[in-house]
Amino acid sequence: MLDYITSYLHSNETPGGAGNMFWAFLYILAIFVGLSIAVIAMNWLERKILAHMQVRLGPMRVGPHGLLQPIADALKLLIKEDIMPAEADQLVFWVAPLITVLAAFTTFIVVPFGPTHAVTDMNIGILFMLGVSSLGVLGIVTAGWASNSHYPLIGSLRSSAQMVSYEIAMGLAVVSAVLMTSLHGSGIYGTGTAGSGIGTLSMIGIVNAQQEQQTWFAFKFFPLGLIALFVFAVAMVAETNRAPFDLPEAESELTAGFHTEYSGFRWSLFFLAEYSAMIAVSSIAVTLWLGGWLRPFANLLSGPTWDLVFSAFPGLTFLGLAAMALFSAKRMPKHRFFKIQTLGLAGFGAVLGLIGLILFIPPVRDRIQDIYWFVAKVAVFMYLYIWYRGTFPRYRFDQLMQVGWKVLLPTGLAVLVATALVGVL
Amino acid sequence: MTETVKSLSHLELGERDETFLGSNELIINMGPQHPATHGVLRVILKLDGEKVLGTECVIGYLHRGVEKIAENRTYSMFNPYVDRMDYVAAVSNGLGYCEAVEKLLNIQAPPRANHIRVILTELNRIASHQLWLGTHALDIGAITPLFYTFRDREEILKVFEKYCGARLTTHAFRIGGCLYETYEGFERDVKKFCDFVQPKIDEYEELLTTNRIWVERTKGVGVISAADCKALGVTGPVLRASGVKWDIRKAQPYANYSEFDFEIPTRGAGDTYDRYMVRMAEMRQSLRIIRQAVERIPEGPIMAKVPKVIKPPVGEIYHSIEAPKGELGYFIVSDGSTQPYRVRVRPPSFVNLQALDSMVRGQLVADVIAVIGTLDIVLGEVDR
Numbered sequence: 001m002l003d004y005i006t007s008y009l010h011s012n013e014t015p016g017g018a019g020n021m022f023w024a025f026l027y028i029l030a031i032f033v034g035l036s037i038a039v040i041a042m043n044w045l046e047r048k049i050l051a052h053m054q055v056r057l058g059p060m061r062v063g064p065h066g067l068l069q070p071i072a073d074a075l076k077l078l079i080k081e082d083i084m085p086a087e088a089d090q091l092v093f094w095v096a097p098l099i100t101v102l103a104a105f106t107t108f109i110v111v112p113f114g115p116t117h118a119v120t121d122m123n124i125g126i127l128f129m130l131g132v133s134s135l136g137v138l139g140i141v142t143a144g145w146a147s148n149s150h151y152p153l154i155g156s157l158r159s160s161a162q163m164v165s166y167e168i169a170m171g172l173a174v175v176s177a178v179l180m181t182s183l184h185g186s187g188i189y190g191t192g193t194a195g196s197g198i199g200t201l202s203m204i205g206i207v208n209a210q211q212e213q214q215t216w217f218a219f220k221f222f223p224l225g226l227i228a229l230f231v232f233a234v235a236m237v238a239e240t241n242r243a244p245f246d247l248p249e250a251e252s253e254l255t256a257g258f259h260t261e262y263s264g265f266r267w268s269l270f271f272l273a274e275y276s277a278m279i280a281v282s283s284i285a286v287t288l289w290l291g292g293w294l295r296p297f298a299n300l301l302s303g304p305t306w307d308l309v310f311s312a313f314p315g316l317t318f319l320g321l322a323a324m325a326l327f328s329a330k331r332m333p334k335h336r337f338f339k340i341q342t343l344g345l346a347g348f349g350a351v352l353g354l355i356g357l358i359l360f361i362p363p364v365r366d367r368i369q370d371i372y373w374f375v376a377k378v379a380v381f382m383y384l385y386i387w388y389r390g391t392f393p394r395y396r397f398d399q400l401m402q403v404g405w406k407v408l409l410p411t412g413l414a415v416l417v418a419t420a421l422v423g424v425l
Numbered sequence: 426m427t428e429t430v431k432s433l434s435h436l437e438l439g440e441r442d443e444t445f446l447g448s449n450e451l452i453i454n455m456g457p458q459h460p461a462t463h464g465v466l467r468v469i470l471k472l473d474g475e476k477v478l479g480t481e482c483v484i485g486y487l488h489r490g491v492e493k494i495a496e497n498r499t500y501s502m503f504n505p506y507v508d509r510m511d512y513v514a515a516v517s518n519g520l521g522y523c524e525a526v527e528k529l530l531n532i533q534a535p536p537r538a539n540h541i542r543v544i545l546t547e548l549n550r551i552a553s554h555q556l557w558l559g560t561h562a563l564d565i566g567a568i569t570p571l572f573y574t575f576r577d578r579e580e581i582l583k584v585f586e587k588y589c590g591a592r593l594t595t596h597a598f599r600i601g602g603c604l605y606e607t608y609e610g611f612e613r614d615v616k617k618f619c620d621f622v623q624p625k626i627d628e629y630e631e632l633l634t635t636n637r638i639w640v641e642r643t644k645g646v647g648v649i650s651a652a653d654c655k656a657l658g659v660t661g662p663v664l665r666a667s668g669v670k671w672d673i674r675k676a677q678p679y680a681n682y683s684e685f686d687f688e689i690p691t692r693g694a695g696d697t698y699d700r701y702m703v704r705m706a707e708m709r710q711s712l713r714i715i716r717q718a719v720e721r722i723p724e725g726p727i728m729a730k731v732p733k734v735i736k737p738p739v740g741e742i743y744h745s746i747e748a749p750k751g752e753l754g755y756f757i758v759s760d761g762s763t764q765p766y767r768v769r770v771r772p773p774s775f776v777n778l779q780a781l782d783s784m785v786r787g788q789l790v791a792d793v794i795a796v797i798g799t800l801d802i803v804l805g806e807v808d809r
Contacts, residue, residue, distance in 0.1 A: 054572035150453045154475070154790070244566060244638055253794050255460060393638045394566025396791045397475050 014204070016109075016120020027119045031108045039275040043070040046386050053390040064332060064345040080264030085147060088261065092146035097262065097269035100139030104276035107133045111283045112203045114293045114370030125203035126174060126284070130167075133239075133280055136273060137163040140241075140248060140258050143270070147261040155257030158397060159248035162238055165404035166245075170235040172412030173228045176419040177288040180217045180225065181209040183423025207292035214299055218289040221422050224415055229289040231412045233381075236281035238404065240274065242385055244392035245400060282381035283374070290377050293370035311365050314372040318356030325349030450478065457486045461564045461794045464804030468781070468793065475789045480782045484775075487808040495768035500526050500735040501600055503768070508594035510772065511806040513556050515594045516549035516585070517748040523598045524679055525744035525755035529737040530600070532729045538602035539681040540722040544615060545588070545597055546680070547711040547718070551622065552581040553749035553801075554704050554711075558629060561701070561798035565642050570632050577625045580618050587614065601731035607722075615719045619712050626708055633701070643698035647784040647796035650695060657783070658776045661751025663800060666703045667695035673747040680746075685714045697799040704801075736763055750774050750801050770809060774802040 008020040015023035044059070044067065051058025059066025084093055110125040112118040122128050137160060144156020182199030200206060210216055218225045238245035249257030259270045286292060295310045326349040332342040359368055395403065451474075456467035465486035471478040491510060495503045507522045508515035520542055527534060534542070555578045559571035582592040587608050589597045597603065633639045649659070651667040664671055672689040674682040690706030692699035737759040745754035751773025760766040777800050784800075785793045 050568075054569050055576050056572060150451060154451075154453075154472075157474075246566075253461065253791050390569050391632075392567065393562065393633075393636065393642055394791070395638055396642055396789055398789065399638075399641050 012116060014116055014118045014121045016118075024119055027117075028109075031111075031119065032105070035105065035108065035276055035279065036272075038279060039272055040070040040074070042275050042279075042382060043073070045382075046389075049383070049386045050390050053387075064338075064341040065328060067345070067348070074268065077264055077268040082265065083261075083263050085149065085261050087148045089146040089148065092142050093261075096139045096143035096146055097266045097273070098139070099142065100136045100273035101269045101276075103132055103135040103139065104273040104280060107280040108276075108283075110203050111280070112207060112287060112292055113374045114367075115204060115208070117293075117371055118204065121202055121204045123205075124201050126178065126201050126206065126288070129203070129280070129284055130171065130174065133277060133284075134163060134167055136277055139273070143262065144248075144258040147258075149261055151254045151256070151260045152258050155248045155254045155260070159241060159258060161397075162241075162245065162247060162400060162404075165401060166235040166238040166408070169231055169404060169408035169412045170239060172409070172416050173232040173235065174284075174288060176224070176228045176412070176416045177206070177217050179416070179419050179423060180220050181206055183419070203287050203292075207287055207294065210291050211294055216289060216291040216294070221419060224419050224422065225289060227411065228415045228419070229285065231408050231415065232285055232289070233384075234403075235408060236285060237385065237388060238400070240278045240281055240385075242274075242278065243389040244394050246394060247397055247400060278382065278385055279378060282378045282385075285381060286374060286377040292377075293374045295369070295373050311369045312360065314368050315356045315359035315365070317372070317376075318352050318359060322349045322353030322356055325352055455793070457483075462797060463560065463802055466778075466797070466802070466804055466807070468797070470790070470793065472790065475791075477785050477788055477790065477793060480785055480793065482778060482781060484778070484804070484807050487804045489809065491809040492768050492770060495765050497764065499763045500737070500765065503765070504598075504600065505594070505596045507770075508596055509805060510770065510809055511553075511748065511750065511753075511774065511803045512593055513803055514549050514553040514749045516545045516597050517553075517746065517753060519596060519598045520546050520680065521744065521746040521748065521753045521755050523600050524746065525742055525757055526600045526735070526737070527729075528744050529740065529742045529757055529759055530731070530735065532601055532731060534602040534680075534729055535726045536681065536723050537725045538598075538727040538729075540718050541603050541607060541727065542598060542680050543682065543685070543718045544715055544722075545585070545595075547715045548581050548584060548615070548618070550711045550749045551708050552578045554708050555581075557704065557749075557798075557801045558701075561795075561801075562633060562639075564794045564798040565639065567633065567636075567639065570629055573625070573629060573632070577622055580621060584611075584614050584618060587611075599728070599731075600735060602726070602728040604728070606727055612719050612722065615715060619716055619719075623709075623712060626705065630705060634705075640698060642791075642795060643701060643799075644696055645694075646697045646788065646792050647799060648694065648696045649780055649784050653780070653783060654695070657780050659751070659780050661748070661773050661777065661801075662700055662703045662707060663751065663777055663780070665689065665691045666699040668693045673745055673752055677745070679744070682714075685717045687714050697795055700799045734763060736761065745771065748773055750803070750806070751777055772806040772809060774800075774804075774806040775809075778802050778807055 004020070005022050008015060008018050008023045011018045015021075015027050047069070048058045048066070059069035062069045062072045084090060107129050109119045110122050110128055112121070112125075140159045141156045144152040144154075144159070147153070178199055178201060200209065206217075213220070216225075218229045237243075241248050247257075248254075249259065254260070259267055262270060291298075295313075297306075297310075301310075325345055329342050329345040329349060332338050332345065358364055451470075451472040453470045453472060454467060455470055456462040457465040462468065467483040467486065469481040469483065471480070489509070491506055494506055498506070504519065504522060507518040511518050523534075555574040559574035562568075562570040585595050585597070586592045588611065589595050589605055597605075649663065649667055651664075651669050653659075654664045654667045654669060660671070668691055670689050670691050673679070674687075675689055687710045690703050690710060692703050739759060739761040741756065741758040743754060743756045745752050747753075752771065753773055754771035756767075756769040756771070757765050758767040781793075781796060781800065784796050788796075
């Protein structure tokens with residue numbers, strides 16, 4: 001038994017690849033917990049960042065700087081009365097949020113946090129991700145339909161049309177990235193070595209290809225990679241129903257769109273699904289174009305010294321966060337009322353600092369840095385999501401279709417053809 | 426399917442028309458509880474998918490019978506009530522009412538009072554436009570401008586609070602002039618505000634004017650021609666955005682607007698974008714008026730000789746001013762007693778709201794929201 005567990009540690013494969021159920025289960029658990037924490041953190045971060053963009057403070061009451069606000073929110077949602085409209089289709093209404101959540105979570109099976117840090121590595125990884133993540137729309141459509149109400153119906157109709165339109169542009173961008181795994185190119189773009197001509201759909205394989213070719217696909221065949229990334233980045237915002245493409249839940253038009261009739265825990269499932277879907281598509285973008293778990297500046301700043309410097313980043317980040325927390329604790333009002341909050345914040349800072357120190361231990365450091373870079377890159381996309389929301393007005397439905405079909409689709413097609421041509425020339 | 430509904434008088438909930446695909450037209454109740462109908466407006470929408478076939482506005486959810494109340498109050502007692510009509514431009518409402526009664530009494534507010542009135546009214550115009558901009562942008566999906574405009578509107582409200590103690594329903598003016606003398610440092614505060622808000626208006630424009638999505642959402646949306654505006658009685662920025670140079674401050678000068686140098690901004694297309702541009706330009710013109718007024722604010726009394734008991738002679742009067750939303754008129758009938766026989770208010774929001782149907786027919790649901798926002802209605806004024 002113990003052998004079964006420890007044997008995996010020396011293998012260079014994912015738990016799924018090694019056929020080790022114990023570790024696979026552990027990874028799934030870790031992803032589930034990690035994702036839930038990420039969503040909670042994202043909730044707080046979004047409110048805080050958006051608030052600071054809008055000259056306000058955001059949550060400040062529940063815990064120091066509102067740090068406990070997401071927990072309070074979650075608790076509130078859990079103990080809310082469970083309301084199901086009398087005219088709703090009971091079964092479908094019940095199933096709809098589950099479909100969305102399941103679709104959003106299942107995609108993470110193939111997300112490569114590191115060369116071995118994924119539940120499993122499918123040879124059709126990217127296809128699986130696109131397929132399963134687009135299942136989420138099924139939940140949205142059924143939710144809108146089952147509510148038996150006008151606003152949700154319009155919202156779900158909008159969302160189905162939107163998803164279908166943007167999935168195509170998204171798919172084209174993905175194909176051009178997949179093409180890059182096999183095409184090394186020559187001439188002005190040449191890397192010197194001819195490609196094998198055999199590409200890969202595996203998420204880990206795609207990152208490995210970027211490592212072999214010593215370039216992130218965003219910078220390959222300049223500017224083709226960047227354009228493909230741009231097409232994907234726009235399509236993924238539309239795909240996850242976020243501003244400025246948040247038409248299915250356009251608050252000022254459809255009150256809350258497809259989840260108008262949902263409340264309490266069911267609503268929170270939609271919320272969870274939305275944020276995990278955001279993380280899922282961001283991780284596709286990171287894997288395909290931004291080198292997945294690879295550290296930045298691998299070519300420019302190479303060598304063992306730089307490797308060491310970059311491997312210190314995870315620890316330094318946590319130490320920085322700890323310093324921020326401790327500094328904030330020092331700045332808390334000196335009043336009896338704030339004593340517990342100040343102590344809590346200081347304790348939180350101490351925990352962060354401790355984690356930071358642990359991350360400096362060599363074996364931990366080597367294992368964790370892949371995950372760190374992956375998460376850091378995803379975080380950039382998550383920040384962009386918040387930024388969009390603070391900046392852009394909402395598109396109108398026909399304009400949304402126009403952007404999808406008349407701008408993104410031709411661009412995606414052109415990039416695909418151009419990539420293929422450049423790759424073989 | 427493409428048959429447009431000429432009249433909605435037959436429109437009944439539950440009765441559905443078949444379209445050629447056999448699908449049903451959708452009848453949606455937007456409001457009275459809806460995040461984007463600016464209060465308690467209820468719009469019954471007849472939709473074909475996303476396309477609007479017709480609308481019907483149901484109003485009255487905020488009806489308080491202001492005009493009827495007037496008949497049981499003395500002239501000065503009714504003065505605070507008018508603040509509650511267009512509560513985001515309370516100062517303008519008060520100015521219109523006070524001037525109407527003054528006209529009825531045949532008295533003139535002294536020059537110093539007029540200057541104070543102009544300053545406060547123009548400040549209020551900026552505040553009203555700021556509130557409009559924030560909520561309008563929010564309706565279209567841009568959430569950030571709202572907080573910017575509310576941050577800056579706060580400075581105006583602070584001036585109001587220092588002047589008369591109230592922020593929203595100010596009751597700043599009295600019949601015959603002003604009750605309160607300006608406080609110590611009033612001029613400095615107003616000048617400081619002008620310098621403060623000028624770059625802020627540029628900031629709003631930076632966020633929106635050239636924003637691609639904003640332009641796409643507003644250009645060509647809710648177009649209304651100058652002829653339609655005149656036919657429907659639409660006034661204010663909506664009329665001026667359609668190319669009609671009509672501003673009561675210039676056309677029939679009241680208070681002492683004729684003394685100031687300012688322009689009437691107009692645009693030609695009559696769409697939502699032009700109305701936005703007109704209002705932005707109006708804010709700048711208001712600043713210009715305020716700067717001039719505060720420079721040459723004269724010394725002297727702030728109250729004309731008004732009898733203790735206001736008893737206007739028998740007669741009637743119509744007096745209108747340019748409120749932030751359009752022509753605000755008061756029609757007062759006096760029977761010689763201490764209470765008006767009848768007060769009728771011509772609210773700009775109510776009249777402008779009439780244009781909604783012709784502006785949104787054939788457009789999309791999202792445009793209805795944009796048009797309601799761009800008409801800049803306040804339900805307190807629509808229903809009174």
